[in-house]
Amino acid sequence: MKLSFTKMQGAGNDYIYVDNRQNIVADPASVSRKISDRHFGVGSDGLVLICKSDIADVRMRMFNPDGSESEMCGNASRCVARFAWERFFNKSKDEFDLETGAGIKHIVIHRDGENFKSATVDMGDPILTPAEIPVAAASNKIQIDGRDFTCVSMGNPHAVTFVDSVQTAPVHTKGPDYEIDKIFPRKANIEFVEVLSKNHAKMRVWERGTGETLACGTGSCASLVACVLNEKTDREIDLDLLGGTLHIEWRKDNSHVMMTGPAEFVFEGTIEI
Numbered sequence: 001m002k003l004s005f006t007k008m009q010g011a012g013n014d015y016i017y018v019d020n021r022q023n024i025v026a027d028p029a030s031v032s033r034k035i036s037d038r039h040f041g042v043g044s045d046g047l048v049l050i051c052k053s054d055i056a057d058v059r060m061r062m063f064n065p066d067g068s069e070s071e072m073c074g075n076a077s078r079c080v081a082r083f084a085w086e087r088f089f090n091k092s093k094d095e096f097d098l099e100t101g102a103g104i105k106h107i108v109i110h111r112d113g114e115n116f117k118s119a120t121v122d123m124g125d126p127i128l129t130p131a132e133i134p135v136a137a138a139s140n141k142i143q144i145d146g147r148d149f150t151c152v153s154m155g156n157p158h159a160v161t162f163v164d165s166v167q168t169a170p171v172h173t174k175g176p177d178y179e180i181d182k183i184f185p186r187k188a189n190i191e192f193v194e195v196l197s198k199n200h201a202k203m204r205v206w207e208r209g210t211g212e213t214l215a216c217g218t219g220s221c222a223s224l225v226a227c228v229l230n231e232k233t234d235r236e237i238d239l240d241l242l243g244g245t246l247h248i249e250w251r252k253d254n255s256h257v258m259m260t261g262p263a264e265f266v267f268e269g270t271i272e273i
């Protein structure tokens with residue numbers, strides 16, 4: 001079967017997006033494994049299905065290149081928002097709701113006339129309770145091999161550690177071991193954060209089921225929450241990732257994390273699956 005797809009990226013976190021409102025993809029895990037491959041497939045950090053929703057305006061599902069499904073994906077939520085804004089709603093509404101595996105997220109599109117500028121996603125409350133993250137410990141602050149981590153779920157599990165320099169952080173040498181450490185019953189995405197000032201930081205990420213990516217939206221939100229909990233930054237920061245910058249705010253009034261950033265089309269194609 002020939003599958004039509006759209007490649008999009010948000011801060012360099014690239015996924016293959018498929019309009020699946022007609023339920024054309026029967027086995028998303030195997031499609032993700034195949035088309036995410038950068039040598040034998042299209043090449044991406046995973047597959048995102050854009051689906052019909054009974055409870056929101058649109059729904060998304062996100063699969064890692066190893067075929068596992070994640071509950072939530074921040075960069076994909078902005079890309080799905082742009083896709084739906086342009087192709088489903090014809091730019092007729094700038095605010096709408098997106099159903100994800102981690103609940104309904106409210107999106108606001110920022111435009112410059114007819115052009116898309118950026119999107120803000122209300123990512124909701126961070127989850128800090130160990131059993132719900134989940135992390136097999138009494139507190140969300142843990143140690144693995146003598147390194148401190150602050151664990152946060154944004155619907156999907158993250159463990160944040162602070163480093164002096166992201167450039168020399170052991171993303172590839174330690175990331176794969178931390179990801180599958182037995183303290184994380186559902187594995188974890190691992191963030192290495194270098195704080196530059198009270199409102200500016202850098203982050204590199206080792207993603208569960210994927211490896212290093214150029215950006216991670218949920219990981220950025222988890223990083224800010226960890227920064228605030230450890231008194232490293234204020235509640236609003238610019239976070240520089242390898243593929244771009246996201247603006248993240250952890251609101252005091254309702255404790256929701258707000259994520260603002262880019263979403264870009266790269267190319268369209270078809271592939272035999």
Ligand SMILES: N[C@H](CCC[C@H](N)C(=O)O)C(=O)O
Binds near residue numbers: 064213
């Ligand atoms: N890059 C994504 C997160 C993917 C997370 C996935 N690797 C998982 O298994 O949770 C983001 O922008 O939030």
